[in-house]
Amino acid sequence: MTKTMEFKGRCLCGEVAFEGEAPDEPISTCHCKQCRQWGSGPFDAYSLPLKNLQFTAGEDAVKYYESSDFARRGFCSKCGSNLFWHADRHPQWKDRISIAVGALEQPTGLSAGNHIFCAAKADYYEIEDGRPQYAHED
Template identity: 45%
Template sequence: MTTLKGQCECGAVALEVKNPRQEVTFCHCGQCRRTSGHFWAATNAQLTDLTFTRDSGLKWFASSDFAKRGFCKDCGSSLFYRMNGEEGIGIAISALNQPTGFKPSKHIFVADKGDYYDIADGVPQLDKF
């Protein structure tokens, strides 16, 4: 069983996650680019496998009528994406302590990607999800 630790920049949100998916999905939709500052890179885990060891900075934002995003209200780190009613949670790969050993799996919403970069890593690219 793989357990990783991670945190936001200031440490007001700290976590442990068991058995995360060992692949990274890159989302290029406008909403992810605005909230993360570039494209969103995340792994996924079951919500029951995520434990907060510190959550004093955790704030949730309903970014649409079907999903919410978790971030640190103190330092602004973008940390989580969760579809309403789903058992899984997207976790920012950048929040996890290195090394993760994870590999890129796919790019999603590439039809919406920013015009200031290219995708050239060779993993599948999907116009939507």
């Protein structure tokens, strides 16, 4: 039986709020250029089945930026908080969504997993925490 966890989250201003229950899986830290430009550093994300995400407020306040030919990034249209990465046009990942871990209420109960897109990391930091590193995606 897969262990699950409950989560709640919101944007900075509280306009957008969400919750759900999903498999308890480690987060990924993405070092790609788009993630760094989007949030001024690596993007820590909790990936889960899209069907496990329910909005409790402000779903209409979420706006999406089409950041590639297969994915979009969701943010609050009121405060600008980065909230989601969704590969909605990718056959393998379209049914999953990644939530910005910083938007989740504490304690999350999550653990840190892999670093991905390490080949694209910025030159101003090193990855020295001993977690698995992948040049691209895991």
